Amino acid sequence: MKKVYVNEDWCLACHLCEYYCAAANSGAGSMIKAFAGGKKPIPRIKVEEGSGINFAVQCRHCDEPACVKGCITGALSVKDGVISCDESRCVGCYTCVMSCPYGCIVISEDSSVIQKCDLCLKNNNGEPACVKGCPNGAIVLEER
Amino acid sequence: MAINYYQPLYEVMRDRDRCIKCRACERQCANEVHSYDEECDVMISDSRQCVDCQRCVSICPTNALKIANNPNTFRQNSNWSQQIMTEVYKQAETGGVLLSAMGNPKEYPVYWDKILLNASQVTNPPIDPLREPMETKVFLGKKPKNVKFNKDGTINTDLPPTLELSTPIMFSAMSYGSISKNAHESLARAATELGIYYNTGEGGLHKDFYKYGPNTIVQVASGRFGVFRDYLEAGAAVEIKMGQGAKPGIGGHLPGAKILEDISKTRMIPMGTDAISPAPHHDIYSIEDLRQLVFSLKEATCYKKPVIVKIAAVHNVAAIASGIARSGADIIAIDGYRGGTGAAPTRIRDNVGIPIELALASVDQRLRDEGIRNEVSIVVAGSVRSSADVVKAIALGADAVYIGTAALLALGCHLCRSCQTGRCNWGIATQRPDLVKRLNPDIGYKRLVNLIHAWDHEIKEMMGGMGINSVEALRGNRLMLRGVGLTEKELEVLGIQHAGQ
Ligand code: SF4
Numbered sequence: 001m002k003k004v005y006v007n008e009d010w011c012l013a014c015h016l017c018e019y020y021c022a023a024a025n026s027g028a029g030s031m032i033k034a035f036a037g038g039k040k041p042i043p044r045i046k047v048e049e050g051s052g053i054n055f056a057v058q059c060r061h062c063d064e065p066a067c068v069k070g071c072i073t074g075a076l077s078v079k080d081g082v083i084s085c086d087e088s089r090c091v092g093c094y095t096c097v098m099s100c101p102y103g104c105i106v107i108s109e110d111s112s113v114i115q116k117c118d119l120c121l122k123n124n125n126g127e128p129a130c131v132k133g134c135p136n137g138a139i140v141l142e143e144r
Numbered sequence: 145m146a147i148n149y150y151q152p153l154y155e156v157m158r159d160r161d162r163c164i165k166c167r168a169c170e171r172q173c174a175n176e177v178h179s180y181d182e183e184c185d186v187m188i189s190d191s192r193q194c195v196d197c198q199r200c201v202s203i204c205p206t207n208a209l210k211i212a213n214n215p216n217t218f219r220q221n222s223n224w225s226q227q228i229m230t231e232v233y234k235q236a237e238t239g240g241v242l243l244s245a246m247g248n249p250k251e252y253p254v255y256w257d258k259i260l261l262n263a264s265q266v267t268n269p270p271i272d273p274l275r276e277p278m279e280t281k282v283f284l285g286k287k288p289k290n291v292k293f294n295k296d297g298t299i300n301t302d303l304p305p306t307l308e309l310s311t312p313i314m315f316s317a318m319s320y321g322s323i324s325k326n327a328h329e330s331l332a333r334a335a336t337e338l339g340i341y342y343n344t345g346e347g348g349l350h351k352d353f354y355k356y357g358p359n360t361i362v363q364v365a366s367g368r369f370g371v372f373r374d375y376l377e378a379g380a381a382v383e384i385k386m387g388q389g390a391k392p393g394i395g396g397h398l399p400g401a402k403i404l405e406d407i408s409k410t411r412m413i414p415m416g417t418d419a420i421s422p423a424p425h426h427d428i429y430s431i432e433d434l435r436q437l438v439f440s441l442k443e444a445t446c447y448k449k450p451v452i453v454k455i456a457a458v459h460n461v462a463a464i465a466s467g468i469a470r471s472g473a474d475i476i477a478i479d480g481y482r483g484g485t486g487a488a489p490t491r492i493r494d495n496v497g498i499p500i501e502l503a504l505a506s507v508d509q510r511l512r513d514e515g516i517r518n519e520v521s522i523v524v525a526g527s528v529r530s531s532a533d534v535v536k537a538i539a540l541g542a543d544a545v546y547i548g549t550a551a552l553l554a555l556g557c558h559l560c561r562s563c564q565t566g567r568c569n570w571g572i573a574t575q576r577p578d579l580v581k582r583l584n585p586d587i588g589y590k591r592l593v594n595l596i597h598a599w600d601h602e603i604k605e606m607m608g609g610m611g612i613n614s615v616e617a618l619r620g621n622r623l624m625l626r627g628v629g630l631t632e633k634e635l636e637v638l639g640i641q642h643a644g645q
Pocket residue numbers: 010011012013014015016017018047054055056133134135136137138139
């Protein structure tokens with residue numbers, strides 16, 4: 001299965017992936033609209049930086065996902081290797097937030113549910129927005 | 145300073161309706177133009193520092209930025225232009241020599257744009273390059289005068305060493321130091337994939353790049369940086385740099401601050417020392433001296449590699465080229481006054497040298513007149529901007545061209561001409577690790593390969609239109625060229641007729 005991988009050699013810590021991610025999943029249709037009026041949609045990817053090394057982190061779509069195992073309502077599930085969240089079932093207990101070893105699960109703006117990377121399968125982006133938007137090929141979607 | 149004698153050249157314009165305050169521009173501008181004011185939740189810009197490299201414009205996710213010329217003008221004066229006045233103010237402030245980068249930007253004539261190509265009509269029909277074979281392969285080096293036979297009647301194929309190019313384009317000399325390691329890697333990998341050559345420049349060859357040796361031209365310049373046995377052996381050809389189009393008669397100076405560990409090892413000089421290339425080679429004061437160096441290098445490489453001598457196009461270039469052809473060199477590279485550089489005194493860059501088109505035409509003619517054209521190949525450089533320029537250069541007599549600026553453009557350079565500051569926002573003319581990173585060679589080399597493939601297609605199409613099916617047949621074919629808007633003298637030097645003739 002194709003997964004998103006990051007290459008810290010080329011990450012510039014420009015944080016654009018975060019913005020492309022947030023906009024793609026905001027449902028607003030455009031970057032400007034997503035952030036209009038001071039809105040701050042939350043990205044599902046986070047750039048870690050410092051000491052000259054930067055990289056973006058998002059869900060690793062683990063083979064043995066701790067988040068899915070821990071989910072108390074079955075909101076998180078694995079389908080074709082992609083782990084996604086059924087927000088209608090999430091009760092906002094944050095068990096998964098605490099169990100993800102990579103810290104890749106974020107909390108929605110109104111704190112009611114969790115949000116996570118689902119490789120842009122649910123939005124209309126077609127391919128992961130971070131991969132498409134990264135200016136330096138530091139995030140790739142590939143089979144390994 | 146309380147009084148700003150001169151004003152910023154550009155104005156950074158941010159469309160606040162579009163800006164989402166992502167701060168990407170702030171993070172990507174090494175000139176620290178953009179900043180975010182948390183208190184007022186607003187992005188602000190300091191246009192004074194902007195060099196118009198277009199990096200922020202290119203990465204802004206909402207297209208919120210425009211860099212415009214500062215509309216502020218000094219009182220109009222055709223003699224004392226704003227630029228000249230600004231330069232006087234700057235020098236009055238600093239007391240220093242003005243430095244610039246990249247090629248001469250002044251409004252001198254561009255002869256490529258005053259030359260038109262021919263096409264076949266009715267007789268000698270055009271050739272469709274997609275249906276019929278079309279050869280862009282060329283060999284650079286000495287060409288034997290006649291065919292020699294062995295005693296048993298077979299052809300003696302013992303030829304002087306040559307360079308084989310899949311298309312008549314090479315990447316010109318840009319040293320590691322003046323450009324980044326990632327830029328070098330992009331050039332080296334592209335040359336290898338394309339079956340052409342890139343040139344180390346005078347900065348030596350980084351140990352990681354020896355593997356690209358078969359597609360590398362190694363340069364020996366007046367500073368002799370990084371020259372030793374393995375270096376000479378690594379390359380496919382050795383180039384002696386006598387001059388550079390951007391700064392004829394001037395040496396080079398890479399400040400000690402840029403001589404970091406890797407560069408110091410590659411150049412074989414201590415870390416932090418200035419790398420000074422003298423203006424002359426201290427052992428070359430005549431063609432005889434040059435001949436000695438040519439043959440020392442041939443001897444050192446067992447006569448297996450062609451030797452290139454590179455000169456700047458200056459006033460008596462034809463006579464100089466004739467001397468070089470007689471010095472034993474296999475290839476002459478001529479660099480026109482529009483050639484690029486990482487740093488040159490502005491006055492030299494803008495006022496010294498001659499156009500490559502004229503230099504090429506007169507050198508080719510002179511070597512033909514003297515019957516020694518086959519002794520050397522001619523490679524021209526100094527602003528070859530498109531495949532049309534390549535075709536015109538070949539028809540004027542060149543065997544191949546060197547491209548430098550066009551290659552850097554493919555890598556992202558936007559010709560802000562601030563290379564000398566070492567803060568290239570595109571990761572090209574810099575050694576700052578965070579900036580070098582911005583040029584990912586995996587992306588860079590593919591863009592170079594695309595560029596040359598595109599040019600190769602266009603060259604074939606233009607040749608096909610003329611009914612010519614190989615670069616060999618186009619070379620020196622000045623009947624395929626006509627001038628427009630040129631004087632008798634210019635046409636005479638170019639050796640072409642005027643359009644309509
Ligand atoms: S967009 Fe690419 S380069 Fe920029 S922070 Fe994200 S991964 Fe790094």
